[in-house]
Amino acid sequence: MKRIDCLKLLAPQIQDHLVVVTLGVTEQEWDMVKPRDGNLLLSGMGTVTPFGLGLALALPGRKVVVLESDGSLLFGLNSLATVAMQSPNNLTIIVFDNECYESIGGAPSHTSAGVDLGGVAREAGIRNAITVRELEEFSLETQRRLKENELSLMVAKIEPAIADVPPRYYHLFEERNRFVRYIEETERIPVLRPTKIIRRDPTKWVKK
Structure with a gap:
């Protein structure tokens, strides 16, 4: 099972979800398969699941989908305990586990030595945590989990493979602003914009 094939199956299921x-390479492949303003592409190892948790808690009426990797999640395993404790029912985490750090040449990750991320998630308290190895199972489980109102985590065991996608340059601040504008427009709430502009009475600037 390859990541790009999983992403192609997932793409039609994403509507107004925050992803x-x-x-x-995960973000490059996803951006080719499903380019949209509701995608937030992050660049920090170990920050993806915590960021998704924060979004889910801040916007409880919005479904949040996290596309994780084994390498990134291993940098922040403690986040699983916090996810389980908060247990937002609008959060779905999908971990693509190829057992290596593919983007930097394929150095093996801890999962290549038997670390079971699905098992770690269950022991942390995420009851609805499973591991899938076949495309058909991946498709069925994503459909079910995106419809449910329940915290869930799914580890997709994939083979190392990088799809032939065009390179994409992006600026972190541009990505942030685009994503925030999407939230402001669809949720009708201010995020970066102030709710009120406080202006001082000009007469009070004059010395008496």
């Missing part, structure tokens, strides 16, 4: 995407 937080891990760094490296």
Whole structure:
């Protein structure tokens, strides 16, 4: 099972979901398959799941999907305990586990030595955590989980493979602003814009 094939199956299921995407080839492949303002492409190892959790808690009426990798999640395993404790029912985490750091040449990750991320998630308290290895199972489980109102985590065991996608340069501040504008427009709430502009009475500037 390859990541690009999983992403192609996932793409039609994404409607108004907020999608937080891990760094490296995953974000490049997802941006080719499903380019949209509701995607947030992150560049920090270990920050993707915590960011998705924050979004889910801040916007409880919005479904949040996190596209993680084994390498990134291993940098922040403690986040699984916080996810389980908060247990937002609008958060779905999908971990693409190829057992290596593919974007930097394929150095093996801890999952290549038997670390079970699905098992770690369950022991942390995420009851609805599974591992899938076949495309058909991936498709069925994503459909079910995106419809449910329940915290869930799914590890997709994939083979190392980088799709032939065009390189994409992006600026972190541009990505942030685009994503925030999407939230402001669809949720009708201010995020970066002030709710009120406070102006001082000009007469009070005059010395008596």
